Amino acid sequence: MTAGKPDGVSRTGEFEFIAQSLAPLAAGYEGAFGLTDDAALLAMSSGLTVTSDTLVQGVHFRNEDPLDLVARKALRVNVSDLVAMAAKPHAFLLSIVWPETVAADDQMRFVDGLAADAHQYSMPLIGGDTVRGGDRLVITITAFGEVERPLRRSGARPGDRVFVSGTIGDGWLGLHADDLDLPDPVRNVLKDRYMLPQPPVALIEALRATATAGLDVSDGLAADADHLSTTSGAGIDLQLASVPVSAAARQWLVKQANQTDAMVSLITGGDDYEMLFCVADHQVDQMMSAAIDVRIDVTEIGLICDGSGVRVFDEKGDIVQILKTGFTHF
Missing domain, CATH: 3.90.650.10 (PurM-like C-terminal domain)
Incomplete structure (x- = not known):
């Protein structure tokens, strides 16, 4: 027996899981691009693209990181995905799981940081969800961008x-x-x-x-x-x-x-x-x-x-x- 993950724990890598298990769920939706790009086009005629990123405390940011900066980074990594598709930032949704022990001051620090970058990138918050539970902060932002013809990963040709x-x-x-x-x-x-x-x-x-x-x-x-x-x-x-x-x-x-x-x-x-x-x-x-x-x-x-x-x-x-x-x- 070799050391590794416990029996029953998935050994599939991130990109293999997306390609093998999740991409089939996107079949038939042209704007999903087979889940191979940084964002999806909501409808080929809409001019709106959408992306989503989740940040987990202890995985994507440290426990001691100031929450105003964590909020700003959470929005910026989504902005980065929009830039990758040559899409202008438009608006975003926020879903957040607060740990049971979160302090009110930390929540307001998070909001202040998020507000600063929402203003900087001209991206209003238009909805989402917020709950409390568990022992770590989990942030999911879904961002929307404006683009007529998205830049994709698939267009490179020899000589470029x-x-x-x-x-x-x-x-x-x-x-x-x-x-x-x-x-x-x-x-x-x-x-x-x-x-x-x-x-x-x-x-x-x-x-x-x-x-x-x-x-x-x-x-x-x-x-x-x-x-x-x-x-x-x-x-x-x-x-x-x-x-x-x-x-x-x-x-x-x-x-x-x-x-x-x-x-x-x-x-x-x-x-x-x-x-x-x-x-x-x-x-x-x-x-x-x-x-x-x-x-x-x-x-x-x-x-x-x-x-x-x-x-x-x-x-x-x-x-x-x-x-x-x-x-x-x-």
Whole structure:
């Protein structure tokens, strides 16, 4: 007998469970896209897309995390899914399970944080449910966005160039910031990136005009590149040295004995909430100009190629072996 999960406990991975057990329930609904994208289109003629994310205390955020920041992150991860579909944020529903011991002050702190971001993203709360029970906070937000033609994961073609917005790895470093040998101001920057991701909403119009495929980077750059590769039916070659990292992350990088292994940690850590997207060669200049206009940094990191799967190359042109590509919920 080998060690593992107790008998009767599911050993099916997150994405296998979705594909094998849940996707058949979406059969016949064109806007569900087989449950392969970041959001669904409510009706092909409606122009409304919908996404939903659940955050569980002790799994997706720590017990000690301030609840105003938890509320803001809960909304932002949904905004990130809307950006991934090139959809403008519209409104949201909130369902929340409060632990039995929740204090009234903590509830109001949560509401204050949620209100701040609802205002920032022009997303009114339009309904939901709230109950009390159990020993942990569970938050589910369902967000709606406006889009005529959603950006999907399935449109990448060989020859397309691969880009990412912002910087990669800060969220993962922020999660572990208290354990890092870094000055307090640098650790605080990384913590902020973990608790308050910045989905690139201003990039939506550029994505609508130029991107062939895209998704948000939430599970880790390597893992999400693999999702895009699988859905598009094409391979992706990524250049590890081209992946953009922040000044704060570089301060951590220079202290690491093996730079390649350290970079692999950054591209597999997750919690980035940036955009990974593809652009046909003839539209790259238009996309870059549009990104500059809205002051969103975008960096070319790879190429769509024939074949399947993701290959990551180091500076010498050697393939980097990656055992675990990113975060999974199961």
